[in-house]
Amino acid sequence: MRDLKSCSLTSRAWSCRSQRYILESITIPSFDHLLKWASEIDPTSGISSYVRTVTLCDNLTWRFSSDILAQLEQHLTAFDRLECLNLEGFHLHSGIQHSELIPKWFGRFRNTLKTLSLGSCSLSPNAFQSVLHLFPLLDDVSINDDCHAVINTEGDRMLKRYPGGVPRFRGSLVTGIGTLQEYLPCLLMVPLQFHRLVCVFNEDGHQIVSTCAPTLQILNLEGGPTPSSLVSRSYRG
């Protein structure tokens, strides 16, 4: 009898742990998957608070149209402890309708989100600033190599005015070798106070490093395309 009781207790404990483990990270691989997602999780059960990481991906087709927002609202609204958001294949600029992060929806993570990773995204300076404004606790931003900068309209370039000004970003930035040149206009237009910077140190890298130098505590320089003028022919061997 005692064995059965302890077995039952262990089982209950493991059930809780496994739910925590399984739900810690959720990936929605496409727009289509999101629309077809019929969750059996009761948002009021508290299980959704286990979710720490959400990855939303698609092949450059994300739009925050009303049907998408309704689905996001239905499923993700209870993720009140989300710390890490990975966006893959997003348009984040004014060139495409419904392409910007919606503060009304994403703003719910403003008190929890610490890490943001952008992959295969297109991003304007204005959208970049909005992201920093939207998530004041961000401690780590990654812009992967497959992202590209977009300045389609004046709205993309002109930074919005926020009450109280734009919060200076004090986190860490990781940019890939291929992205730095394109993102330079975005990065240099936003007030930055990174404490950690990982980037390539070519001419573009020099600019971003100079901008961030007063507050940098950790600097990690990666190799990159070397200007031919700096390559010693005699060493080529």
Added chain:
Amino acid sequence: MDPIFFPELRTFEFWIGDWEDVEPMVNRYFPLIKSAPNLSTVHIGVTEDTKDRDISFLRDAYGWKQVDSHLCRLAEGAMGTVTLVLDVVLNHELSDRKDVFGTLTGSQFLSEFSKAGGLFRFE
């Protein structure tokens, strides 16, 4: 390029790739070490692309000698400990970590740096 000043910088990390990375490193990375008065850790990664001749080239470069003396000065004047970390990935061109360590650090620098209170870590 104008020199950059890093008043708060504590950790500086860079890696040595193949020979193409070495000369720009001497020209660009080393001046950064000199303009970071509060540096406490320099982490140098030697990747699988690095060859023996890259290491020798680096060691013989004028900029590297300046780094040596700057690191010694840093170690001497630092409030805490200044650590130089050498992180070596071995490949067929770099079969002996000790060789890389010996070539890059050199016995004279090693003794001066240690005397100044600096620490080496080899990973």
